[in-house]
């Protein structure tokens with residue numbers, strides 16, 4: 594056999610196939626739920642939840658999305674560079690930075706037209722002084738905390754923005770939206786949802802003049818029209834994560850297929866041990882496959898003896914400890930032929946992001962954002978147009 598025809602020799606050891614059509618479908622699904630007049634942003638922080646902020650933002654821009662949220666300014670610069678220039682007609686996109694005016698120079702922030710979310714009076718002062726320096730009203734979003742106690746002005750602090758220096762600083766700025774964030778939207782009947790809504794409406798009144806408002810994340814959109822206001826901010830749903838966790842059926846389309854190659858297959862006799870620590874002993878003669886992912890790729894060590902990977906559609910248990918670069922699985926009961934170089938599915942048709950999250954006592958968000966750098970990302974698009 595010629596060298597270059599050797600099975601899978603040049604294929605990546607682990608691959609993440611990201612379906613941009615599914616991302617677009619999920620975006621339109623969320624957007625179409627919104628009450629008339631409300632815009633739909635896309636939250637693309639943390640490299641679009643690990644899936645790639647550049648291709649994801651571009652695909653969503655093509656669907657008409659013009660509002661993008663990142664956590665850090667540096668992420669904002671990446672999205673800025675990925676999108677068409679904002680000064681072309683119909684291309685008036687906005688990139689909002691949830692962590693506020695920090696992380697890069699204020700000059701760079703202004704140059705790229707990034708819009709900081711202002712969480713504290715120090716943020717307001719800094720951005721107002723920057724506005725005075727460049728001699729124009731700079732755009733910003735004002736964040737009011739309505740009960741999450743994470744970021745934003747407490748409702749009690751709002752008076753400091755309606756009088757004195759606070760008011761003077763705000764006058765230097767073009768406040769595009771006043772926003773807040775829901776703590777419990779994934780539990781639709783949680784009492785805190787209505788409480789936060791009320792606090793938010795009161796805060797909007799307290800601010801004195803009418804600002805446009807932004808409130809709902811993915812699960813917040815599903816709470817209904819009262820929660821939509823002028824701009825919604827879905828994140829997880831775009832990437833196929835169930836906005837309700839596992840407590841209600843998932844309406845979103847799956848976006849990722851995460852697969853890894855079988856490096857080696859061996860037969861293990863009963864009572865032989867498998868993996869580090871020799872903590873797992875075969876209870877019967879077993880066929881064991883070693884896969885090319887480990888905790889360095891985001892496959893958590895806590896998935897030992899709990900996780901599953903699918904081979905030929907069959908759920909195979911992870912046995913023994915998770916290594917840095919490999920895991921072992923039990924393929925004894927897979928009836929279809931399995932050979933070295935075959936692909937095993939970690940996330941895909943048989944096992945959703947939320948399924949593996951449940952096995953690992955975490956949420957889909959963490960599963961996606963910790964997927965390692967060396968997993969090869971490829972993108973599928975326009976398959977169904």
Ligand SMILES: *Cc1c(COP(=O)(O)O)cnc(C)c1O
Nearest residue numbers: 636774810811826827828829830
């Ligand atoms: C991450 C985040 C979102 C998106 O939330 P999802 O639950 O992923 O839809 C929206 N708003 C803020 C402030 C966030 O931090």
